Amino acid sequence: MSPSTLTVTDNRTNRTYTFPIEDGTVRAMDFRGIKTSEDDFGLMMYDPAFMNTASCRSDITYIDGDRGILEYRGYPIDQLAQRCTYLEISYLILFGELPTASELNHWVYEITHHTMLHETMKKFMEGFRYDAHPMSMMISSVAALATVYPHAHEVHDPANRLLQIKRLIAKMPSIAAMSYRHSLGFPYVYPDNDLSYTENFMNMLWRMVEPKYAANPVLARALEVLFILHMDHEQNCSTSTMRMVGSALTNPYLCVASAAAALAGPLHGGANEEVTRMLDEIGSIDNVPAYIRNVKDGCCKLMGFGHRVYKNFDPRAKLIKQIAEDVFGVTGRNPKLDIALELERIALQDDYFVSRKLYPNVDFYSGLIYQTIGFKPEMFTVLFTIPRTVGWLAQWQEMINDSEQKIARPRQIYTGPRSRLVVPLAEREQNSGTMNQPVAL
Numbered sequence: 001m002s003p004s005t006l007t008v009t010d011n012r013t014n015r016t017y018t019f020p021i022e023d024g025t026v027r028a029m030d031f032r033g034i035k036t037s038e039d040d041f042g043l044m045m046y047d048p049a050f051m052n053t054a055s056c057r058s059d060i061t062y063i064d065g066d067r068g069i070l071e072y073r074g075y076p077i078d079q080l081a082q083r084c085t086y087l088e089i090s091y092l093i094l095f096g097e098l099p100t101a102s103e104l105n106h107w108v109y110e111i112t113h114h115t116m117l118h119e120t121m122k123k124f125m126e127g128f129r130y131d132a133h134p135m136s137m138m139i140s141s142v143a144a145l146a147t148v149y150p151h152a153h154e155v156h157d158p159a160n161r162l163l164q165i166k167r168l169i170a171k172m173p174s175i176a177a178m179s180y181r182h183s184l185g186f187p188y189v190y191p192d193n194d195l196s197y198t199e200n201f202m203n204m205l206w207r208m209v210e211p212k213y214a215a216n217p218v219l220a221r222a223l224e225v226l227f228i229l230h231m232d233h234e235q236n237c238s239t240s241t242m243r244m245v246g247s248a249l250t251n252p253y254l255c256v257a258s259a260a261a262a263l264a265g266p267l268h269g270g271a272n273e274e275v276t277r278m279l280d281e282i283g284s285i286d287n288v289p290a291y292i293r294n295v296k297d298g299c300c301k302l303m304g305f306g307h308r309v310y311k312n313f314d315p316r317a318k319l320i321k322q323i324a325e326d327v328f329g330v331t332g333r334n335p336k337l338d339i340a341l342e343l344e345r346i347a348l349q350d351d352y353f354v355s356r357k358l359y360p361n362v363d364f365y366s367g368l369i370y371q372t373i374g375f376k377p378e379m380f381t382v383l384f385t386i387p388r389t390v391g392w393l394a395q396w397q398e399m400i401n402d403s404e405q406k407i408a409r410p411r412q413i414y415t416g417p418r419s420r421l422v423v424p425l426a427e428r429e430q431n432s433g434t435m436n437q438p439v440a441l
């Protein structure tokens with residue numbers, strides 16, 4: 001028998017089954033053939049939160065969580081961050097190879113010439129309350145772009161897909177900047193095609209009456225490297241959402257809005273905003289030991305710590321610490337940095353965190369840098385969304401082209417009652433567990 005097989009015995013029937021093992025996985029559908037009788041549905045795999053389920057094959061991002069390795073298309077993240085520009089890497093992630101000089105020129109031209117938003121977007125934006133969260137405005141606005149580009153739903157047409165990919169990568173900074181300016185009551189700023197991707201973003205955020213915006217080169221490069229570090233991270237919550245919604249052949253603007261909604265959660269991309277709030281709450285280094293005690297007692301989580309995949313260190317967090325030095329060299333040190341460093345120092349020696357393999361993740365230091373550059377905490381996840389859009393689109397495209405993929409549809413284990421009789425309304429008595437029960441306040 002081939003060594004690359006798995007043999008299981010069903011003790012209910014004493015029957016033995018042998019399945020191939022390929023790439024360290026067995027196919028869940030092979031188990032469907034394990035039945036106790038002809039009309040048995042067959043065995044299913046139960047995996048809440050997809051802790052041990054590979055949902056696709058992918059060529060895009062490689063992560064080795066135990067060794068702290070992250071590669072895009074086989075290139076280590078540190079080399080990419082040091083040697084390449086954001087648009088160069090977006091090309092790599094989308095097309096699989098680093099561009100030649102002429103391919104890059106063409107790509108930069110294309111993205112630069114899709115940064116304008118349709119004027120209706122301004123009207124959508126104006127409909128939001130002055131204090132609306134920028135992330136909610138961004139999610140709603142990108143969804144609204146589906147009304148501007150209804151033909152985008154023709155997802156089996158490669159040229160059409162590429163056009164939407166260019167538009168989305170180009171327009172996300174414009175939407176992000178618009179939501180930021182809206183929250184401040186400032187007029188929107190149009191893109192400037194002379195500037196690089198991040199410089200133009202800074203222009204749309206911060207230009208006031210000056211005729212030409214001049215970005216600080218250190219801050220522009222820091223923002224660019226932060227964007228590079230956030231571009232893709234294989235099958236995380238938001239990317240899986242992108243693939244799942246996309247599997248229904250939904251318009252890609254709606255897919256990106258769905259993925260961004262997943263990213264907004266505090267356990268995912270929303271964690272960077274929460275880290276800043278946590279550091280504010282801690283207030284000073286003296287309060288760090290008490291805060292750590294609270295975390296260990298289960299009162300709260302140490303935000304920006306822990307990761308489903310990285311169990312040694314997050315390579316992005318290491319690179320971000322270096323960027324922090326560059327940024328603080330220009331802006332001065334963020335006073336919260338000392339609290340963050342002390343939290344990290346204590347946590348990394350404490351058995352609670354060490355035994356659970358909890359290390360600083362990408363969100364632990366990014367918020368401090370963003371804040372020092374001049375962003376409000378509400379903008380942090382918006383900043384994450386801009387580059388992650390590239391990863392979502394690459395994964396979406398890969399999913400569409402994958403002949404093994406179909407509409408995503410997990411199974412469930414039904415645990416509720418069956419075959420009940422409907423009692424007429426007048427005869428029903430109050431049940432326990434309904435919304436009429438008093439709510440504990």
Ligand code: ACO
Pocket residue numbers: 266267268269271295300301302303304305306307308309356358361362363
């Ligand atoms: N602070 C304190 N304890 C934690 C933390 C934390 N940040 N993270 C995990 N733990 C504990 C859990 O309580 C659990 O303890 P137990 O075994 O005693 O029950 C153990 O560590 C394992 O944690 P899980 O929740 O099972 O780990 P999971 O892989 O499901 O969660 C997650 C990963 C969501 C990132 C989690 O570590 C977390 O909530 N971190 C804080 C939020 C955060 O920073 N999210 C950003 C992640 S990076 C990103 O999405 C871009």
